[in-house]
Amino acid sequence: MAKHKISVTVNGAAREAEVESRLLLVHLIREVFRLTGTHVGCDTSHCGVCTVLLDGQPVKSCTVLAVQADGCSVATVEGLEQGGKLHAVQEAFTEKHALQCGFCTPGMLMTTSALLERNKSPSEQQIREAISGNLCRCTGYLNIVKAVQYAAEKMHG
Amino acid sequence: MDKLRTDAKICGMGHSMKRKEDPRFIRGKGNYVDDIQLPGMLYMDIVRSPYAHARIKKIDTEAALKIPGVLAVIDGPTLEKYKLHWMPTISGDTQMVLPIDEVMYVAQEVCAVIATERYIAADGADAVEVDYEPLPVMMDPLKSIAPGAPVLRKDKKDKKDNIAFHWEAGDRAATDRALAASDVVAEQHVYLPRLHVASMETCGCVADFNSAEGKLTVYMTTQAPHAVRTVFALVAGHVGLSEERIRIVSPDIGGGFGGKVPVYPGYVIAVAATVVIGKPVKWIEDRMENLQADSFARDYHMKVSLGAQKDGTMTALRIKTIADHGYTNASANPMKYPAGLFSICTGSYTLKNAFCEVDAVYTHKPPGGVAYRCSFRVTEAVHAIERVTDVLAQKLGMDPAELRMKNFIQPGQFPYKSALGWEYDSGNYPAALKKAMAIVDYEKLRKEQKERRARGELMGIGVCSFTEIVGAGPSKDFDILGIKMFDSAEIRVHPTGKAIARFGTKSQGQGHETTYAQIVAEELGIPASDVQVEEGDTDTAPYGLGTYASRSTPTSGAAAALAARKIRAKAKTIAAHLLECSEADLDWVPGKFFIKGVPDKFKTIQETAFAAYTNLPQGMEPGMEATHYYDPPNLTFPFGSYICVVDIDRGTGEVKVRRFVAVDDCGNIINPMIVDGQIHGGLAQGIGPALYEEIGYDEEGNVFGGSFLDYYVPTALECPNWETDKTTTPSPHHPFGAKGVGESATVGAPPPLANAVVDALSHLGVTHIDIPITPEKVWQLLKKAGVAE
Amino acid sequence: MIPAPFDYHRAGSLEEAIGLLSRYKADAKLLSGGMSLLPTLKLRLGSFGHLVDISRIASLEYIKEEKGMVRIGAGTRQCTLERSELIRSKYGVLADAVPLIADPLVRNRGTIGGNVANGDPANDEPAIIIALGAELVARGPKGERSIPANRFYKDLFVTDLKADEILVELRIPVPPPRSGSAYRKLKRKTGDFAVAAVAVQLTLDAKGAVERAGIALTNAAPTPIEAVEASKFLAGKTPSEDVIAKASRLAADAGAPSADRRGSVEYKREMARVLAARALRAALERAGGK
DSSP states (O other), rough: OEEEEOOOOETTTTEEEETTTTTTTHHIIIIIIIISSSOOOOSSSOOOOOOOTTTEEEEEEGGGBBBGGTTEEEOEEEEBBBBBBHHHHHHHHHHOOOOOSOHHHHHHHHHHHHHHHHOOSSHHHHHHHHHHSSSSSSSSSSHHHHHHHHHHHHOOO | OSSSSSSSSTTTTTTOOOOHHHHHHHTTTTOBBOOOOOOOOOEEEEEEOSSSSEEEEEEEEEHHHSTTTEEEEHHHHHHHHHTSEEEEEEOOEEEESSSSSSOOTOOOOEEEEEEHHHHHHHHHHHHOOEEEEEEOOOOOHHHHHHHTTTOOOOSSSTTOOOOOEEEEEOHHHHHHHHHHTTTTTEEEEEEEEEEEOOOOOOOEEEEEETTTEEEEEEEOOOHHHHHHHHHHHHHHGGTTOGGGGGEOOBOOOOOOOTSSSSHHHHHHHHHHHHHHHHEEEEEEEEHHHHHHHHEEEEEEEEEEEEOOTTSOEEEEEEEEEEEEEETTTOOOOOTTTTTTTTTGGGTBBBSSSEEEEEEEOOOOSSOEEEOOOOOTHHHHHHHHHHHHHHHHHHHHHOOHHHHHHBBBOOOGOOSSSSSTTEEOOOHHHHHHHHHHHHHHHHHHHHHHHHHHHHHHOOOEEEEEEOOBBOOOOOOOEEETTTOOEEEEEEEEEESSEEEEEESSSSOOSSSSHHHHHHHHHHHOOOOGEEEEEEEBBBBTSSSOOOOOOOOIIIIIIIIHHHHHHHHHHHHHHHHHHHSSSOGGEEEEETTTTEEEEEEEEEHHHHHHHHHHHHHHOTTOOOOOOEEEEOOOOOOOOEEEEEEEEEEEEETOOEOOOOOOEEEEEESSSSSHHHHHHHHHHHHHHHHIIIOOOOBBEEETTOOOSTTTTOOOOOOOOOOEEEEEEEOOOOOOTTSSSSSOOOHHHHSSHHHHHHHHHHHGGGTTTOOOOHHHHHHHOOOOOHTTOOOOO | OOOOOOEEESSSHHHHHHHHHHHHHEEEEESSTTTTHHHHTTTTSSOSEEEEEOOOOOOGEEEEEETEEEEEEEOOBBHHHHOOHHHHHOOHHHHHHHSSOOOHHHHTTOOOHHHHOOOOOTSSSHHHHHHHHHHEEEEEEEEEEEGGGGGGGEEEEESSSOOOTTTEEEEEEOOOOOOEEEEEEESEEEEEEEEEEEEEEEEEESSOOOOEEEEEEESSSSSOOOOOHHHHHHHHOOOOOOHHHHHHHHHHOOOOOOBTTBHHHHHHHHHHHHHHHHHHHHHHHHHTOO
């Protein structure tokens, strides 16, 4: 089976790799680029702990082939902090205790950061809908909702 | 403890300190087992049985071994050479690591492929061809326990039945008499189906044997690293593994909930592989393996009888349980309590007569039973008593809250000795229930229910008042494979007044790095931000039994306080030396010793720490550290009252949770923010079993609920806004009056949901419903009652 | 979790894609959003030697109204449909349904073409396009052809598409005035497929009687089911509660659900009836009736 040379912009940096057709984007990120903040949690595309931004859209990176990301930009949790400054959602998650074991957290952060780009002041229902593709077993979701509301307030007043 | 004794800088008990573990998690810099990469590391993938019971005729590895990168296939006969093909379970039974000739459950490990890359290991596993001869399956525990049933455990010589154990507590004869003499007996069969913790991270390990040093290091998802180390030493001692040369490292764990306590075959195979091959071996199970083969929870068939006088005074409780344990008893229970703490089933009520018995039965299912935040079978016990209490209320025509109030153990009765032998340390059940009722405005809800019912609408109110039992446990009664269930803390203060504290427990998200630091801050006045907390590395952490069953705060938390107090005693001596006075002249506020009446003559704890290395009293041992191994004198008994309101769609049977109010009492609280987080999470893991989650099998042994396609984990849209509040009834025997809270909500949440649904349908003659309450189950009841859209 | 090996081809154009399909035939599979195909490959439930990725063909993504039709490119992502004011204003049935498809992350990748061409009766959009009386446009080596939605589904995972054809467009007639459509779906939880779901499109005449009724069922058989008898029954009638009740019964009877963990046959049938009634009432209200 032929390998493919791909170019992906990861958290703003140009990266290249030579990959099998079947390599999943999540494994490109975790094992080739060694960014292990993005996690794997299931095998049926349900849990969302693998969520990254692909050309700005939150997607399940376990259900995208690495070759499909060729020429695209990928944003992972490692890229949220810019110049030593945390993203508003990162601060909010700590402020509102929106994480416990931390395994779903990177996915939640990517989904919610993208939400707040699109929707400056989401309602509680809109927040719950936006994170309905990200499972969490620890928090019961309430503090995550509060964190997003808090971040929205901080970002957009 | 109403007032904070420390300020925000020291941040001791009662502060909602932001978590010290968060910075790495929010940056994606957690260190979970699958993040670990070692030079030369190999990957392991497991081939699993599609049959619940079958003979293995042949394992053909030829095609697999031809794949470039596949190095080996490990099977039962290979392990048999090292006597590792069977291993003991935590409950004293035995379990196959890899089978020789017979598989006993769907998804059982059959053989393991070792390859140079993850993807190649998967190809290798796919290429192994196993020839099975399907055999008759025994899936029904009620059939398995019947006389004359075929014996499943042919490996046990002289075994003539399928009973793993029989356990009972209480006075059978007296209870039978009391029930017979009761005015009313509420009888209910309650079935709690199989569940799975489904933590977001599955199980796995990286096993690394350094042949030059003869040292084995295993990075693994374990809630009990020391216990695992000792078990490995005992089980594999004969192949040269010696306890001082085994290191278990529990890194960051993505959720445990009890599912990461057992030693799974995958770990043992990976260890065998690394020892034989001499390279690190990584094994990470995928989700379907996790759901189908790892430790399940529940699967209790309970026949519950609750007797009462006609005024509602409860007289006697009897529960007969058949427990489906799968093909072996691999549940992680204290040895003396094979059915866990099920005998807490008398609950929050004064029941003078009680008897419970559990028969554990073998079936062709995966082993396990104690997991999913159950507190050692307390979820089962509480569901039984709280459901049958409502059945009784309905029978008597009494309001369920009123019936509970009438029968509560009263505050003045503590410590309370239950009919089944537990001494409840403290409690105030009426206060918690009254508070919950006030929050929901219970009377108003009942009025609203009446009005809606008249309009044909189905609204239900469900109540539950649970008593939990945690903090295992006192050495006279609690051990796991003989190791007593104490726990430990080791604190060392550095010259510059900072500290490191290590523990025998292991957080999987509960925030120990923060809460333990807060305990030390409370006791020593060293700012919590200056206290570094470590857990999980058996080379450095003091011995402990790990974190599960809500035991950490009651055991290691207590050890932390007592170790800190030893340090404070030494610090006081040093302070007296520095201030040139006697210790009797000194008073203490968190962080400093001062001469009584002369507040500007003081020494800070930091100054005494520095002096411990630089300026000691004559003859005093240098350094400032202490270790404490805490043997709790008793368990602790958190409690709570939960009330939920549901509205049922009469056309579809869907249950919508309108409100969920949880009033919890876990004694004195270290970090209120973290406690609320534990409760929220527990409530979600209560609503899950109540309405959505279930793993089951058909007659042939085919599993459903074996993947996230049909194991329904609630999303943010399935969870309501949790409303939480507290009462505070400290534990009299705990060093700072705390009780533990991690599992209260999983214990307390399913019963009020079930009670609410029954309440919504009670006017139609419905008296019971088993969880998960699917829309179809409700619809069937509505149909029977002639209600439709 | 890990797919078996395959070759990947990114098609830069439809012609290229069709050429690859012609070359590899049954050993090739189109990759659009990948939200159905990739999970299948990861579980090794199906395997193909060649994946032909058409998701970068920009000319397949559009929503435009012309000549009395709304034309949707098959490569249009679900999230685009979800945010389209045009879809929201004209097609209540899609406005209802799209937010209920899987979850938002899946909808950022999944396409309407994939949802429709997979031949999976559990997907939502097949029943919807049948109820709307849509046409599917397929392109192959011999050119384009148009297939009515209600003749597109042959069997479980089998559609009228040939091995070398690609679904390129859906054409939905713009509903006349006094029209309304709705989708009602019962599922066990967010992200799950339907226990039962019904798509309804109604057009009323000037007197308020039914001029056209399109009704179709999701996940009630190996293919999406057009409730023909129910539609016939409704034609010409004023939709009173009684009429709706009878029509719902007829709609439910058109399905042949099988029992599984989502429900028994009896329950699924009854839910189809309940949901058909609810969808009819909602469509009716949107059409300005009652």
